[in-house]
Amino acid sequence: MTEHVSIETRGACVDFPIFDAKTRSLKKAFLGKAGGSIGRNNSDVVVVEALRDITMSLKEGDRIGLVGHNGAGKSTLLRLLAGIYEPTRGSARIRGRVAPVFDLGVGMDPEISGYENIIIRGLFLGQTRKQMLAKMDEIAEFTELGEYLNMPLRTYSTGMRVRVAMGVVTSIDPEILLLDEGIGAVDAEFMKKARVRLQKLVERSGILVFASHSNEFLAQLCDRALWIDHGRIRMEGGIEEVVRAYEGDDAADHVHHVIAELEREQGLPQERSA
Numbered sequence: 001m002t003e004h005v006s007i008e009t010r011g012a013c014v015d016f017p018i019f020d021a022k023t024r025s026l027k028k029a030f031l032g033k034a035g036g037s038i039g040r041n042n043s044d045v046v047v048v049e050a051l052r053d054i055t056m057s058l059k060e061g062d063r064i065g066l067v068g069h070n071g072a073g074k075s076t077l078l079r080l081l082a083g084i085y086e087p088t089r090g091s092a093r094i095r096g097r098v099a100p101v102f103d104l105g106v107g108m109d110p111e112i113s114g115y116e117n118i119i120i121r122g123l124f125l126g127q128t129r130k131q132m133l134a135k136m137d138e139i140a141e142f143t144e145l146g147e148y149l150n151m152p153l154r155t156y157s158t159g160m161r162v163r164v165a166m167g168v169v170t171s172i173d174p175e176i177l178l179l180d181e182g183i184g185a186v187d188a189e190f191m192k193k194a195r196v197r198l199q200k201l202v203e204r205s206g207i208l209v210f211a212s213h214s215n216e217f218l219a220q221l222c223d224r225a226l227w228i229d230h231g232r233i234r235m236e237g238g239i240e241e242v243v244r245a246y247e248g249d250d251a252a253d254h255v256h257h258v259i260a261e262l263e264r265e266q267g268l269p270q271e272r273s274a
Contacts, residue, residue, distance in 0.1 A: 009055055
């Protein structure tokens with residue numbers, strides 16, 4: 001593992017230029033509901049300010065959940081931390097091997113077999129072919145797809161594709177895990193098994209930043225939260241505290257119950273919600 005795995009951002013902003021002025025009214029109407037804001041840069045080009053003044057400092061062992069409405073900037077923040085987006089202003093310094101898990105379908109080819117896609121998806125996540133071959137049997141067993149793994153991916157249902165992608169994602173050992181919850185379309189029993197593997201993946205990672213609409217899942221995997229609102233960090237604190245401010249008492253009480261259950265299972269005092 002890289003020495004001193006860390007994430008440091010200082011006043012980081014991400015702007016997207018809009019060169020077609022005719023789209024401005026449409027963008028403005030959309031962003032009024034979804035998030036971000038409209039402005040102009042120094043060259044008088046209309047821009048969407050997707051992230052503004054993001055300052056955060058994460059170290060090894062941190063488990064951060066992102067909450068906020070659709071379009072608030074959670075996915076954009078993950079892409080900034082992954083190095084996919086460069087800050088327009090401010091700075092972002094990432095130390096450590098990053099495993100970005102955004103779209104589970106990225107890095108997969110519909111024309112080749114499930115087995116071959118396991119290797120390709122692993123390469124996309126920074127693994128070597130040798131590493132993926134060594135993990136092949138274990139991943140195949142997890143997917144429960146049997147002979148379907150010999151068939152082209154285009155013959156798979158959405159749920160079957162998710163199984164392959166989840167098998168690969170949960171087999172890696174990341175230093176920094178950036179996870180955007182996009183897992184659905186699978187049956188409840190398999191999802192339960194997938195979440196157990198995700199929890200083990202988180203335990204192996206140095207830093208986790210996880211965007212999710214499931215407060216229960218956030219409480220299971222994270223110990224702190226950031227509320228992202230219109231491209232800004234509106235609040236930082238414990239999971240229960242942030243959920244209470246964002247969604248209200250009922251949602252926070254449910255999170256409190258989930259955390260209490262986890263701590264009882266682990267024999268820990270109830271401190272995570274403070």
